[in-house]
Amino acid sequence: MFWNFIKIAWRHFAKNQVVTYIQIFGLAVGLTVFLLISLWVNNQLSFDKFGGHENRVYRVEFYSPEYSGWTEHALALGPILQREIVGIEKAVRVKYMGYQGKLSYQKGQDPDEIIEVTHKHLFFADSTFFEVFPFQFIYGNPKTALLDPQSIVLQESVSKKLFNNEYPIGKQVTNQNNMTLTVTGVIKDVNNFHIPFQTVIPISSLKQHYKNSSIEWDTWSAFFHPTYVLLSQNVSPRDVGLKATAHCNELFRKAWPDIDNSQSEYRLRPLKNIYFFGKTEKEFSYVLHGNFRLMAGLIGVAILILLLAGINFINLNATRTFFRTKETGIRKIAGSDRKHIFIQFTGEVALICLFVLSLSLALVYIALPYYNNLIGTQLYFRELLSLYNLITIAGCLLLLIIFTGIVPSWLLSACRPVAVLRNLALYTSKRGNFTSKVLLVLQYSITIIVLSITLLVAKQTNYMKNSDTGMNLSNVLKYNNPYLLSQKEKMDTWRERLLECPAITNVSYTMTVPGINFQPGFVTYNFEGKTVETYGIYCYPELFDLLEIPIVEGRGFIPGNKADQSTGNQTLRVILNEAAVKAYGLKNPVGTIGTVNNRKVEIIGIARDSHFSSLKLPIPPTIITNWPEGGYNLLIRFIPGSIKEVKAHLSKISKEVFDMDWVPEEIYLSDLYNKQYESEEKLSEMFIWFSLLSVLIAALGMYGISANAIHRRVREIGLRKANGASVWDIMALIQNYFGKIILWSGLIALPVAWYLASRWLINYPYKTKLSWWIFAGSLLLAILVAIATTGWKTWKAANRNPIETLRFE
Numbered sequence: 061m062f063w064n065f066i067k068i069a070w071r072h073f074a075k076n077q078v079v080t081y082i083q084i085f086g087l088a089v090g091l092t093v094f095l096l097i098s099l100w101v102n103n104q105l106s107f108d109k110f111g112g113h114e115n116r117v118y119r120v121e122f123y124s125p126e127y128s129g130w131t132e133h134a135l136a137l138g139p140i141l142q143r144e145i146v147g148i149e150k151a152v153r154v155k156y157m158g159y160q161g162k163l164s165y166q167k168g169q170d171p172d173e174i175i176e177v178t179h180k181h182l183f184f185a186d187s188t189f190f191e192v193f194p195f196q197f198i199y200g201n202p203k204t205a206l207l208d209p210q211s212i213v214l215q216e217s218v219s220k221k222l223f224n225n226e227y228p229i230g231k232q233v234t235n236q237n238n239m240t241l242t243v244t245g246v247i248k249d250v251n252n253f254h255i256p257f258q259t260v261i262p263i264s265s266l267k268q269h270y271k272n273s274s275i276e277w278d279t280w281s282a283f284f285h286p287t288y289v290l291l292s293q294n295v296s297p298r299d300v301g302l303k304a305t306a307h308c309n310e311l312f313r314k315a316w317p318d319i320d321n322s323q324s325e326y327r328l329r330p331l332k333n334i335y336f337f338g339k340t341e342k343e344f345s346y347v348l349h350g351n352f353r354l355m356a357g358l359i360g361v362a363i364l365i366l367l368l369a370g371i372n373f374i375n376l377n378a379t380r381t382f383f384r385t386k387e388t389g390i391r392k393i394a395g396s397d398r399k400h401i402f403i404q405f406t407g408e409v410a411l412i413c414l415f416v417l418s419l420s421l422a423l424v425y426i427a428l429p430y431y432n433n434l435i436g437t438q439l440y441f442r443e444l445l446s447l448y449n450l451i452t453i454a455g456c457l458l459l460l461i462i463f464t465g466i467v468p469s470w471l472l473s474a475c476r477p478v479a480v481l482r483n484l485a486l487y488t489s490k491r492g493n494f495t496s497k498v499l500l501v502l503q504y505s506i507t508i509i510v511l512s513i514t515l516l517v518a519k520q521t522n523y524m525k526n527s528d529t530g531m532n533l534s535n536v537l538k539y540n541n542p543y544l545l546s547q548k549e550k551m552d553t554w555r556e557r558l559l560e561c562p563a564i565t566n567v568s569y570t571m572t573v574p575g576i577n578f579q580p581g582f583v584t585y586n587f588e589g590k591t592v593e594t595y596g597i598y599c600y601p602e603l604f605d606l607l608e609i610p611i612v613e614g615r616g617f618i619p620g621n622k623a624d625q626s627t628g629n630q631t632l633r634v635i636l637n638e639a640a641v642k643a644y645g646l647k648n649p650v651g652t653i654g655t656v657n658n659r660k661v662e663i664i665g666i667a668r669d670s671h672f673s674s675l676k677l678p679i680p681p682t683i684i685t686n687w688p689e690g691g692y693n694l695l696i697r698f699i700p701g702s703i704k705e706v707k708a709h710l711s712k713i714s715k716e717v718f719d720m721d722w723v724p725e726e727i728y729l730s731d732l733y734n735k736q737y738e739s740e741e742k743l744s745e746m747f748i749w750f751s752l753l754s755v756l757i758a759a760l761g762m763y764g765i766s767a768n769a770i771h772r773r774v775r776e777i778g779l780r781k782a783n784g785a786s787v788w789d790i791m792a793l794i795q796n797y798f799g800k801i802i803l804w805s806g807l808i809a810l811p812v813a814w815y816l817a818s819r820w821l822i823n824y825p826y827k828t829k830l831s832w833w834i835f836a837g838s839l840l841l842a843i844l845v846a847i848a849t850t851g852w853k854t855w856k857a858a859n860r861n862p863i864e865t866l867r868f869e
Contacts, residue, residue, distance in 0.1 A: 082764045083373050084416055086757045087460075090369020091420040093753055094456070096431050097362035098449060099424075099439045104350045107252045107335040112194035113290065118297055118328035120287045120304070121340060128593070129340025130580075131347070134280045136315075137308065138186060138287045145303050147295040150188045153285040155263055156255055156346050157182035162236040163212075163259070165222045177221045181346075183257035184266055190245075192290045193253070199229050200245025206262045213245035213260040239265070251438055254335050254348045255286070280315040289328065297328040344579050353823065354743060361510065361750055368506050368754055370460055372761035375499040376768075377409060406461065413457045434749075435742055496765055497801060504805035504842055505812075507751075507758040511838035512813035513820070514747040516830070520821065521740040523675075523828040529733075530670030531574065532608040536729040537706065538573060539694040551688075554717045561709040563702035568602035568695050571687060575733035578672040585634075585661060585683055587654035592643045595680045597672065598626075598687035604667065606697050612638070614650035614665030617686040624664075626685045631660040633686070638669045640681035674736035675826040695729065755841070759849045762798065766850040770794065770857045781862040790858035795850065802846050806839045813838070 108114060120137065122130040135153070142151035161182045165175045190202035190213075197205075198216060205213050212233065219228045228243045235241060241261065250257070263285075267277050291300060305325040312324075329338055336352045425441050432439055443449070555567045572578055581596035601617035601624065603609075616635065617624045624633050631653075641649045646663075654661040669679045698706045707726065770777070777790055813835060821827045 078767065079376055079764050080412070082760045083376050083412060084419065086372045086760045087369045087413075087416045088419040088423060089753055090366045090372075090757060091416060091453075091456070092423040092427065093750060094362045094366040095420060095424050095444060095449075095453070096427065097358050098452065099428075099443055100435060100437070101355055101359060101362075102443060102446070102449070103252070103437060103439055104335075104355050107348075107350060108254055108331050109252070110194050110196075114331050116291045116293070117192055117331040118289050118291065119331065119334055119338070120289060121327050121329055122324065123327055124324040129343065130283075131286055131340060131343045132284050133287045135282050135285060136278050136280050136311070138285070139278060140308065140311065141287070141289055141304060142188075144307060145300060147292050147300045147303070148289045149292050150192050150290040152186045152188045152192045152288050153263055154186075154189065154255065154288070155184040155266065155285055156257075156344075157184075161259065163218070163222060163241075164234045165231065175222055177218055179218060179258040181256050181258060182261075183255070183259060184261050184263040186263050189260060190247075192288055195250055196248040198246045198248060199227070202245070205245035206260065208242065208244065209262050209265040209267075210239070210241055211244040211262060212241040213247060214243060215247055215249045215258050217249050218258050219243070219246045235261075254338075255346065256348060280312055288331070291328075297330070301326050301328050344577070346577075351739065354739065357820075358746070361747070364506050364510060365750060365754060365757075366456065368503055368757050371499045371503045371506075372757055372764075373460065375496055375503070375761055376764045409461055413461055417453065417457060434745055436738065496769075500761070500765060500798075500801045501804045501808065503758055503761055504802055504846070505809040507754045508805060508809035508838045508842050509813045509816070510747070510751045510754045511841060512810070512835050513816060514744075514751040515834045515837060516817045516820070516828075517740070517744045517747050519831070519834065520824065520828045521737060521744045524737055524740065524824075524826065525734060527671075527675055527826065529574075529675075530609065530668055533574065533730040533733050535698055535700050536606070537696045537698065537703075538727045538729045538732060539696070539710070540692060550717050554713065557713045557717060558696065558710065560713075561706060563699045563705045564696055564709070565699060566602060566606040566697040568600045568606045569688075570597075570599035570603050570693050570695060572597040572599060572672070573693050573695075573732070574607070574670075574672045574729065575674065575736050581683060583656050585654055585656045587644045587646060587652055587661075587663070590644055592640070592681050594640060594643075595672075595682045597682060597684040599684065600688065601686055603695070606695055607670075609670050610668050611635070611665045612668050614663070616665055616667075624686045626687045629659070631662050632656065633662050633664045635665040635667050635684040636663055637667050637679070637682040637684070639679045640683060641666060643681040674733075676736070676824060678825040755845055758842075759845050762846055762849040763853070766794075766798065766853050769797065770853055774857070774860075777857055777860070778862040781858075787855070787858040791851075791854050794854045794857070795847065798846050798850050799843070802839075802843050805842065810835050810839065 119131065120133060120141070122133065124130075133153075138151040138153040141148050161179050163177050163179070165177075167173050167175055185206065187204075187206040189206060190197070194202070200213065205211065212235075214222070214228065222228070222233065223231060228246050231243045233241050233243065289300075291297060302325075308326060309324055335348065336350045339347075339349050421444070424444060428439060428441055551569060555569070558564055558567050578595060578597070581594045584591050585594060597603075601619045601621075604611065604616050614635075617633070622628070623630060626632055636644075636646075636649060646652055649663050649666055652663045654663070667684065671679060672682070673680075696706065696710075703726070773794075780790060780793075814830070817830055817834070821830065
């Protein structure tokens with residue numbers, strides 16, 4: 061009996077090859093898109109989850125009337141929390157430095173046999189780091205790996221680049237500062253932590269660096285260290301936060317008696333909430349955050365694409381099933397019972413679904429490398445085979461089998477054979493035709509919505525990338541020179557020597573780089589009795605000329621004028637942007653005297669508003685200071701077309717000034733700035749692909765339905781032609797049927813698309829217009845696709861000889 065069912069199913073598939081191929085391909089594409097998006101969603105949900113005690117790990121955040129969620133703390137905080145606050149098992153301080161690091165390993169005795177590896181992030185941490193964050197160790201002991209200040213822990217990929225498959229523990233490497241470090245551990249690659257890192261160096265190795273910068277170790281200074289705590293079992297994080305607030309505020313008052321911290325408090329944010337919901341107003345930009353709305357939107361797209369493919373499959377299968385009413389009637393007259401008919405029809409759908417699943421898994425495996433490149437992450441096929449994903453896939457296919465196989469099969473097998481054979485035409489036309497229309501309207505409504513959102517995302521991304529930023533970022537190179545941290549006395553000499561090159565028109569140091577580390581200010585300024593939360597730019601005087609940011613009132617900083625520098629105890633001279641002037645409500649800002657931490661502050665100039673951050677955020681009130689202590693970022697403006705000359709001169713002068721070999725990485729400031737729109741660009745690309753696939757699926761469905769519709773009306777077409785109807789009359793008749801479906805789809809889809817587009821644009825302070833052509837273009841494209849899909853079949857049917865069509869049964 062089983063093989064008989066298989067044989068009948070195979071004959072039926074072979075008889076209707078075009079429809080079968082459309083069903084399989086359309087559903088496979090939809091399921092493939094759904095699985096790929098599911099992989100990315102699983103990756104996002106896996107952030108900061110290590111299968112250990114992450115539910116007891118919290119980030120310490122500081123809140124006060126001036127600071128709403130400061131996440132980087134003084135050196136003293138971590139040790140005090142671990143030592144003196146009951147309920148905290150471990151505390152760990154980390155330090156992130158955004159510039160690129162380099163590790164060198166000499167293999168063997170040959171001095172020329174040196175392996176060099178660059179890594180993107182310099183990362184330092186206390187020795188308790190791997191006890192708080194239990195990353196998987198391949199080699200080494202997590203409890204002792206960071207005890208020695210001259211040690212280093214590598215991720216597996218970095219270790220393999222340096223040592224290939226050799227045992228790494230005990231091997232020595234040299235970093236970019238010529239410091240020799242001993243490898244004490246290797247961990248599995250970490251791609252799901254909210255602070256990116258590839259190596260970990262003990263934070264105690266920075267003691268000398270801080271000493272050179274006049275910063276005392278383990279004191280209430282140097283507020284640049286995110287601090288995390290591991291709580292004991294069954295301890296309330298709120299209670300621990302209250303204890304930490306009371307104790308640390310008292311210690312802080314002793315260290316800084318002039319600062320009022322009576323309204324300050326420490327709060328603990330759960331590690332599991334940081335990635336999606338942990339972005340604070342005073343958080344630094346290197347912290348990775350997921351976009352929950354984006355994830356929810358892509359989940360919605362995945363469901364829509366799968367629904368689109370499912371509707372296509374259901375529509376074609378329902379139409380094909382109801383065309384088999386005559387077969388059902390004859391089989392029941394011949395003695396077949398309801399159970400056998402039900403199993404036959406349902407089994408055919410199940411067979412197709414199993415084949416679709418196999419094809420989809422193969423397509424996912426093939427597409428995964430290109431998909432990883434598109435979204436900029438690393439997903440693995442094995443992640444798809446997790447229990448959660450397998451249950452999700454099985455659930456989707458089961459629902460599909462129920463709606464496309466079980467329900468139609470049950471209804472059809474319940475019919476009386478005489479009624480089916482007597483009213484075949486009525487049964488197929490009324491039931492099948494109404495279902496087909498409803499599903500086609502729904503299918504094209506989804507397609508129009510996806511097309512509209514795609515056009516809007518592309519338009520908004522283009523708007524942000526091409527809007528005026530208020531500064532000139534073109535033809536500017538950005539470099540990090542790590543030697544500046546220990547040899548700051550050579551900075552002026554280096555700059556002067558670089559300007560000897562005719563191709564270089566300007567050079568400036570800065571701590572703050574547009575689009576990279578534009579952050580909240582370290583202190584709060586008071587002007588005319590008013591305090592405002594401000595952002596800070598810390599730079600050299602030449603930055604304004606280099607970026608072509610005009611001073612609209614007053615003056616800028618004068619190079620070489622020590623009175624303009626932030627160091628010393630003299631009156632601090634600052635420049636405000638226009639947004640800061642409005643926020644403080646200053647009518648005559650230039651010359652206004654204010655205070656910051658009991659130090660006098662004088663406003664000497666007003667700079668035009670510029671987007672140091674992206675257009676995804678409003679321009680914040682900003683205060684600019686001339687800060688010579690933190691300018692380890694080098695910006696060089698050069699003449700277009702002279703990049704090779706600039707790089708050669710830079711390497712030569714760096715060798716002469718610092719007596720160290722340094723091959724600078726070529727980084728364009730404009731490219732770095734536009735990386736802020738990377739998520740929007742990826743979203744736009746993904747939506748383009750999804751919209752193309754939705755159009756393809758809809759076109760395939762329309763083609764299959766049009767073929768069945770023409771097949772059902774073939775005698776009508778013959779009669780009309782025999783009675784004088786022209787080819788264009790026949791084509792207009794059939795196209796009118798599908799045209800009404802598209803118009804109904806537009807009436808349903810366009811209001812929904814407009815609402816979704818409006819809600820999405822709310823997230824952007826600077827937004828493109830919600831143009832009418834976005835929706836009109838989506839509807840027009842849907843109409844053109846429908847005409848192109850059905851046109852050939854319609855024209856072919858209209859030109860068929862009436863004698864052949866009237867003879868058709």
